[in-house]
Amino acid sequence: MTVVKRMVTTAICAAMCVVLPLAFHAIPNAGTILLPMHIPVLLCGLVCGWPYGLVCGLLGPFISSFTGMPPMAVLPGMMVECGAYGLVTGLMMKMVRTGRTTADLYISMGAAMILGRVLSGLAKALIFSPGTPAFAWVTTSLVTGIPGIIIQLVVMPLLITALTRAKLLPRRY
Secondary structure (H helix, E strand, O other): OOHHHHHHHHHHHHHHHHHHHHHHOOOOOHHHHHOOOHHHHHHHHHHHOHHHHHHHHHHHHHHHHHHOOOOOOOHHHHHHHHHHHHHHHHHHHHHOOOOOHHHHHHHHHHHHHHHHHHHHHHHHHHHHOOOOOOOOHHHHHHHOOHHHHHHHHHHHHHHHHHHHHOOOOOOOO
16 A cells, blocks of 8 residues: 555544544443444554554544534544554554454454553543543543444454455555
């Protein structure tokens, strides 16, 4: 994939960080439960690599905040979380080579989801919301988002497989 294609894909994913939450927030609490902004950030990290995934993870929530989603109080933690998602998925896809694309995807996404939530929780507790219990993120980021996590774990491998079969992405193995 050329640099131009990666940049265009990153821009499309960042735009999806605005459009998907707008669509999902039409349903009450759907954004915090279904986590629509995480999908394009994960996709960008998986497809384009860590620098582009990191940029998408930082820009997506920032641009989307102009629509009020996420609210300014939540924005810094969301940027840390999504930035970590894009960074870690890209790095893990570069480093992990199990011989099976699906296994590589799950390992990369799992590591990103865990590390992103932990970093977001620590950033909120130590920097953005001092005095908040350090493990309050377990409830807000993990328990509430279980349906979104399941959607991500189901949709992302299907999406990567479909893009590969359509010859929009190169075969991994």
